[in-house]
Amino acid sequence: MSAGDFESRWLSPDVNSVWTRFLQVTHRLEHHIDRRLQEQHGITHTQYEILLRLADSDERAMRMSDLADSIVTAKSAVTYQINKLSEMGLVSRKKCGRDNRGIWVHLTEDGSARLEQAAPCILSLVRELFLDAISCDQAAELDKLLGTWSDNLDAHDRNPVAYPGHPGAEAA
């Protein structure tokens, strides 16, 4: 689509509403979960996610950057959170022999316990709010959609600026 395409200037109402509601729902979901988690278990959703990824991974440990990729935040944010979790004793840093600059973040016993304690609360929330609305077919469909979106993002990330179809790329 070209820059001067009047018709495509704005989204058609129905499509526009899907996008808008998508944004609203995702924000609301995040807020809701975050709030509940903080009130009832004293950790943030991002912290929960970190613990979860650690628990799910082999050796219950992960590298900082893998963690950053996994929860989709800046590396510095991960450093910040790992510092906090480390102070809380839920996580511990260990050097990795192979790569001397790499750091392995391990889930501690306390961390594991805290995760197991918080999980039911969050999982029931996710089920009630998110999953119960989805039939199996829809789940498969949604999964496919997510895959495509993810691929699209990959493509854009691989080719950050010079992508066909968006005006203003090098204009000022």
Place this chain on the structure above:
Amino acid sequence: MSAGDFESRWLSPDVNSVWTRFLQVTHRLEHHIDRRLQEQHGITHTQYEILLRLADSDERAMRMSDLADSIVTAKSAVTYQINKLSEMGLVSRKKCGRDNRGIWVHLTEDGSARLEQAAPCILSLVRELFLDAISCDQAAELDKLLGTWSDNLDAHDRNPVAYPGHPGAEAA
């Protein structure tokens, strides 16, 4: 879905992956759009959203709290952003005669221009990343899903703590 999982502590792998990828994709989408918008048009995604909602509304004006609801953030965040946008001259505050504590935020000419200038960039992004992946049927399906999720959230908001099925919620 997953009626039989009612008691299980963790989500079944497939369902779990849907949820995880959902979180990842939404985060990546936000980041991507935000970054592009800042690089090329000097405004945040939230700021863009505010301008957009204003442009879409009758009179090109909105109350602060409606704005807050609309973009799903805390009122204080809206105040912050409106201050910024106001400094930029994209928006202006006006008293509302009817309700003396209410404030109407108006889109200025500059604001309108800035929005029109930024819109193609973002819309093409939304299309490429998000919409092009969806067929009409899928769009309808997704819309329905969003509706259900939204309703679920409404229900939870209406009845914040005492909701069946999540442990640790001893009502007052």
Place this chain on the structure above:
DNA sequence: ATAGGATTGTTCGAATTCGAACCAGCCGCC
């Protein structure tokens, strides 16, 4: 009219995020 309660918007401090700059260790290549 008026007290009590809800609603509106702002202010404030704390928490979190981001990106850029930076340092250190790895790797390929001369």
Place this chain on the structure above:
DNA sequence: GGCGGCTGGTTCGAATTCGAACAATCCTAT
């Protein structure tokens, strides 16, 4: 061996968000 480039983590300052507390205004019922 050593030089440049890459990668992994941290530090830093700026931006943004949140929730709680507050002030002003509206509304309802008495």
